[in-house]
Amino acid sequence: MGWIGEQVDSIKSIQFRQFITQTISLGMIVTSALIIWKGLMCVTGSESPVVVVLSGSMEPGFKRGDILFLHMSKDPIRAGEIVVFNIDGREIPIVHRVIKVHERPDTGEVEVLTKGDNNLGDDRLLYAQGQLWLQRHHVMGRAVGFLPYVGWVTIIMTEKPIIKYILIGALGLLVITSKE
């Protein structure tokens, strides 16, 4: 009983104004992270300006855990570009290289075929049933640069969500109990 009384006392001792300040600063951190993310989306013209490489299909160039910086411009898609695309019905975007391009004259519409550098065959097996080509609207961006290893944080947090909860819980606890 005395222990519960102590806990209640320590919670009451946190001054109300200080608590509000800390909540606001936490809110500011979250909002500025969101602003940076949305700003990056505008600048690069792509829905997700940064992706994590999840499979080994582009080794030895891109290994699992690398992050890729994407950029999407109105320039036509050409052979050799590394593109990130979504297949209808699949959630995870795929990062592979364009090996064939067929472009229509008037509309500029394009049909491309992709292949992972480390795969033996092209990506027709990955496309949706009956789909032979990718069109421009499937492509989310072109890879323009990359950083090694940084993506492992995201992979760990996705595959072992318990770590995500522990981190957020610890952060929340730190914010509440710090006296400054």
Add this chain to the structure above:
Amino acid sequence: MHSFGYRANALFTFAVTILAFMCAIASFSDTLNSPTPTAHVQVLSINRFQKRPDGDDEVSMTFNISANLRSLFTWNTKQVFVFLAAEYETSKNSLNQVSLWDYIILEKEDAYFRIRSTNKYRFIDQGSNLRGKDFNLTLHWHVMPKTGKMFADKIVMTGYRLPEVYR
């Protein structure tokens, strides 16, 4: 102010900033390199030139590629992805690019090479437009760094022509 938590946080932030700065400088050093690559492709024979059952033309050929791409390598280069594409125009498509062969070069010494090969990937048109078609063979390369910005460029070689009749 001097607790373990604050010190660890300051150290971590500093380390990450320095690392990011080093990656940026490494990538920037790639722009100081001015490469002088050379390449030459010779089509040795057209092995097979037929119309497929679905109506599209298909070509199989053997070619000789010799190239010197050593000047593309810098200390920040992880690999150079090189591929040979046939490029041509038809009445249906304003541009067709078909990759015939590709290779991953990991070491600078391997970048001076001479190979003979048939096309790794099938050269299939969308339609039946390839008889007597003039086409370019373009050697593209993609320099993938250890960290930072990737560079791509190409050498266009013109003057190739497919036969007038199937064989």
